[in-house]
Amino acid sequence: MRRILLPAFLTLLLLSGCAAPQTPDASFFPETASPTPPPLQTALPQSKGASARAEGILQALRLCEEFSSALVESYADLGFAPADLTPFYDQLDAAASEEDYLSLERSLSTEILRMRQGVFLRIDNISKLGDTPPESLQALLEEYEQKFAAAGW
Numbered sequence: 001m002r003r004i005l006l007p008a009f010l011t012l013l014l015l016s017g018c019a020a021p022q023t024p025d026a027s028f029f030p031e032t033a034s035p036t037p038p039p040l041q042t043a044l045p046q047s048k049g050a051s052a053r054a055e056g057i058l059q060a061l062r063l064c065e066e067f068s069s070a071l072v073e074s075y076a077d078l079g080f081a082p083a084d085l086t087p088f089y090d091q092l093d094a095a096a097s098e099e100d101y102l103s104l105e106r107s108l109s110t111e112i113l114r115m116r117q118g119v120f121l122r123i124d125n126i127s128k129l130g131d132t133p134p135e136s137l138q139a140l141l142e143e144y145e146q147k148f149a150a151a152g153w
Contacts, residue, residue: 061088088104
C-alpha cells in the first residue's frame with residue numbers, strides 16, 4: 001500500500017507546485033547577487049504601468065459611454081437607459097495600487113459584459129415575440145464588440 005500511496009502523493013505535490021524548488025537566496029551566492037536598485041527606480045516602472053492601465057480603463061469607459069449613448073439615442077423605445085458609469089470613474093480616481101486597478105478592470109469587464117448581454121436579451125425577446133429585431137441594433141452591437149476587442153476588452 002505504501003508503495004502506491006507515497007509515489008502518488010509525491011507526484012501530486014510536484015504537480016501542485018508545492019515541492020517545486022525554491023529560488024536560492026542571494027546570500028548563498030553573493031557573487032551573483034545583483035545590487036538592489038534604489039526605491040525611485042523601482043517606483044518608476046510601476047507608475048508607468050499604472051498610468052498605462054489607467055489609460056486603458058479610461059478608454060473602455062469612454063467606449064461604454066459611446067455604446068450606451070448610441071443605444072439610448074436609437075433604441076430608447078426598447079427600454080435602453082443611459083449607463084451610470086460614475087462609480088467606475090470614482091474608483092479610477094481613487095485607485096492607488098495595482099490591486100485597485102485589477103479590481104476596477106474586473107468590475108468594468110463585468111459591466112461591459114452586462115451591457116452586451118442586455119442587447120442580446122432584447123434582440124432575443126423581440127425574436128421570441130415574433131417580430132424581427134432591427135438589423136441596425138445587431139450591427140451596432142457588432143460594431144462596439146469590435147471596438148472593445150480592439151481596445152483589449
